[in-house]
Amino acid sequence: MNKWPMPDKNRRRLFNLLLSFFKGELKEDFFHDSPYRKFYRKIYFETFKHLGFIQYILTSYLKKETPIESIAALTLGTAQILFLSDIPEYAAVNESVNLVKGKQKSLVNAVLRRIASNKEAILKQYSILYDFPEYFIDRWKNKFNNQEDFEKFLKSIHEKPEYYLLEVDTLKPTPYFEDFDKKRYYPMDINSQRIPLLYEVKNPQKILDCCAAPGGKTIILSKKYPESKITAMDKSRERLILLKNNIKNFSLENVTPILADFLDYKFNEKFDFILLDAPCTSLGTIRKHPEVVWLKNDKDINKMSKIQKRFLDKALSLLNNNGILIYSVCSLEKEEGINNINYIINKYKNVKLLKPTIPLNSEEKDFFYTPFHLSKGDGFFAAVLTKTE
């Protein structure tokens, strides 16, 4: 681990991240690229994991009109004092004070000193239930028979995420290691790797990967079905560049990338196998991206669910009879998963749910489902559909 104090640039970056979060402008975790990654990711993780509890504590120390810069600095400081015991308290206080200007310095200093001296009493109030937004607690609490199991589920979200690589030639998952050979391995979540392989498709001639970029699943489709012609579409220009890099890097000769909006694009062919790895809320990735749970809400889930239905309708219209459609989302919310499948099955009498052909280690028998307490990887839902005449 890098030594404290953290270089000023990175401390400021964390502060800016929190600031954009409180302003409602944060879009994604941009902490992948720093040489100080290990250290500041640790602070970033503890801050977002415990954001609910930290806000609850801070509310009792603050007046209503506290400037947003102070809230951001106090949030970072409190996370370090309460949850990162290897950072000296004086450093957590001083460095947080340095993040703000003028009168705000004395406010941040006073509040953090009080929090540091009350640390023990504060931590006695801690409960995992504070760490998640209300909408998330409401969605999940009734899925468990008792409070203990529910809390176990929440704690499993806070477990250290495990990172994996895909060994491209063998299609085997390998635990992540530093300085891996980029021509041989591709970083990819362990559950994500299983999705294109959920169903053994017999000699598909034409495959469509509707939302393909950056291309993890395209790599798997290409290696698993080398004789097939694969169309890999994505509407994001930046992400399609990443897909093209992967096509080149792993010599995926049977893949044609297309920059287009899947919902608008006029296809003049049908497909034997379609992978619809649909855009989603990404709420299944909160172990690796703890900010996501704070950036989404019920409205976003319902909005995504509606869009996903449109993707499913269109994908089915492009599927040959007896073709296979795999639908997947990195979300465990029922609106994005099973409800969408039920919608499709009720709407089309000629569409059937098929059991995945790979062994499932899931709670559900008919589809792929990887809730946090049962899996080390991301939370995915995936189902296999077929269409008859």
Ligand SMILES: C[S@@+](CC[C@H](N)C(=O)[O-])C[C@H]1O[C@@H](n2cnc3c(N)ncnc32)[C@H](O)[C@@H]1O
């Ligand atoms: C879950 S990600 C796909 C991940 C990818 N399958 C992989 O394994 O690397 C969803 C993708 O859908 C793309 N997308 C969103 N709306 C789209 C649309 N209307 N048409 C095509 N692609 C879209 C996004 O740009 C994003 O790359």
